[in-house]
Amino acid sequence: MASSFIDKARITVRAGDGGNGAIAFHREKYVAAGGPDGGDGGRGGSIILEVDDHMSTLMDFRYKRKYAAGNGMDGQGKRKFGRNGEDLVIRVPRGTLVRDAETNEIMADMSGSEPFVLCRGGRGGWGNSHFATPTRQVPRFAKAGLPGESRDVILELKLLADVGLVGFPNVGKSTLLSVVSKAQPKIANYHFTTLFPNLGVVWVDEGVSFVMADIPGIIEGASEGAGLGHDFLRHIDRCRLLVHVVDVSGSEGRDPAADFDAINEELARYSPDLAARPQIVAANKTDIMASPEALEALRAHVEALGYPLFEISAAAHKGTRELVEGIAERLSVLPPVTVYEPEYVPRAPKVDADTPLDIQHEGGVWLVEGPWLRRIMANVNFGDYESRMWFDRTLRDAGVFRRLEEMGIQDGDTVSMDGFEFEYQR
Structure with a gap:
């Protein structure tokens, strides 16, 4: 017998892309060399889940299955930053479990009142004003914004009843x-x-x-x-x-x-x-x-x-x-209502290192750039030891450190990757 009640739904969610950085130069009367002044792109909007106690079913997800947050705006001249993309808030009934559709692992249990960021928006790209150095005073390039996260998830409603x-x-x-x-x-x-x-x-x-x-x-x-x-x-x-x-x-x-x-x-x-x-x-x-x-x-x-x-x-x-x-x-003698702990472990992004990175040595800094490098850096949590070790292994396996050593990098030299700087150690 069919039911009009919906307590399980599969949806596709996509956070917004970051805006591109701008390539621009300062133009002002009586100022001979104003220099680069391209602004950064805005951050893409995130997908956020919030509990709504006025909802009792997942009926709203029967007809709408795809959700996308706003993209960040591109940067402009005069160091104007692009506007951030608008976050998209999706409301769900209290007690909704959020599962990764690919692995069926629990990502979140929406039994409390804390919002959950399901997909993070992409970072905005840097404008060319970030790339001026004593030896490169007219950088004619900027960074593109990073893509926002996207995934398929399953929403499953389990009532919070004693x-x-x-x-x-x-x-x-x-x-x-x-x-x-x-x-x-x-x-x-x-x-x-x-x-x-x-x-x-x-x-x-x-x-x-x-x-x-x-x-x-x-x-x-x-x-x-x-x-x-x-x-x-x-x-x-x-x-x-x-x-x-x-x-x-x-x-x-x-x-x-x-x-x-x-x-x-x-x-x-x-x-x-x-x-x-x-x-x-x-x-x-x-x-x-x-x-x-x-x-x-x-x-x-x-x-x-x-x-x-x-x-x-x-x-x-x-x-x-x-x-x-x-x-x-x-x-009075039974344990409290079950709240499910998240099981989901984010998958490391697939790395296609066939395209060589662009490595330059300017002003005492080694600049390392490339599309695949930016993609994996968007998924690295530099505050987490295991995440940093995974990043280190990925670069080593891709031959990045070997190339730097062949080009003459020394211990203690500064390496800049997509705006992150660190001291090189063999």
């Missing part, structure tokens, strides 16, 4: 949520009334409350994708406690104990960890129960497995207070 209501469709989960919280889920007497999870805050006592989620009805075969399948099973992943609602009225001719086992089997097939999550059983619709023997058989079955059972009638508001207090007591 308690998840599970059970077959039409067992009364929506009614229970509406009774114990201020949530107003759609309620009707047919299967799959709930097509997307509803959340409600349940107040227990002063300073004691919890978030409960009504997960759409799970059916047999859900772990293989039957019915609403994986679309909704993933929402239980963060829940600390499952409340298993079972219809004991007999109105549909079903065996409550068999229903209980069938749902737990689906949970185990989807995730053994989820099946091992603590459970409380809520025997619902006791006010219209045709056979008390079915309730007692269910009680004996679940208590033998170590699960407590509460008799309730959500529609008649019977036993719901005792259930809520039992849930709060159980939650």
Whole structure:
């Protein structure tokens, strides 16, 4: 059965490119040699994710799949810097996981309120005013801006709820949520009334409350994708406690104990960890129960497995207070809601060193330039030891140090690469 609820989406994001540096020279009456005065290009805009608590689905990403931030503007004469590209802020529901589409690794868990920079804009290129030296007073070149980062990502929504209501469709989960919280889920007497999870805050006592989620009805075969399948099973992943609602009225001719086992089997097939999550059983619709023997058989079955059972009638508001207090007591000794740690490690850029670098020795400084060098430097974090070592190995493998030594570089000489200067050591 198709659902209008969207809780997983794949999108393509691209940060803005940096603007190009300008080649310009100062022109002023009575000033014979004004010199270079080309300004730098602006930084490209970044792609930033922010949590929006007014969003509850990823529906916005169904029709728009590509997002791009603004490019930086080129520099101008008179040392005018180009304007920075505008950042693009993408809003997502709280609880959204961000995965790298290629590796499926978690890049960020948008459960807090901190924004996440998904793609960084490219640096702006330097204008020719940066390249004047005592021996090169008229530099007729500038740096192009660096490209912004781009990637495909998967957004996956996992609800931030303490308690998840599970059970077959039409067992009364929506009614229970509406009774114990201020949530107003759609309620009707047919299967799959709930097509997307509803959340409600349940107040227990002063300073004691919890978030409960009504997960759409799970059916047999859900772990293989039957019915609403994986679309909704993933929402239980963060829940600390499952409340298993079972219809004991007999109105549909079903065996409550068999229903209980069938749902737990689906949970185990989807995730053994989820099946091992603590459970409380809520025997619902006791006010219209045709056979008390079915309730007692269910009680004996679940208590033998170590699960407590509460008799309730959500529609008649019977036993719901005792259930809520039992849930709060159980939650008080359980660990907090899971927040996923990032697994993503940025991949080192591929280096095509076939094109030789331009190396010049001017004014006591060795200038090393080239397109592939600028590309890899855009991905180096010079504040990180491992990143610096990777950069050193890349240059060594590409033969850059060998060429410098053949040209006569000495220990202690200054090397300039794309505006970064360091002292050469063999």
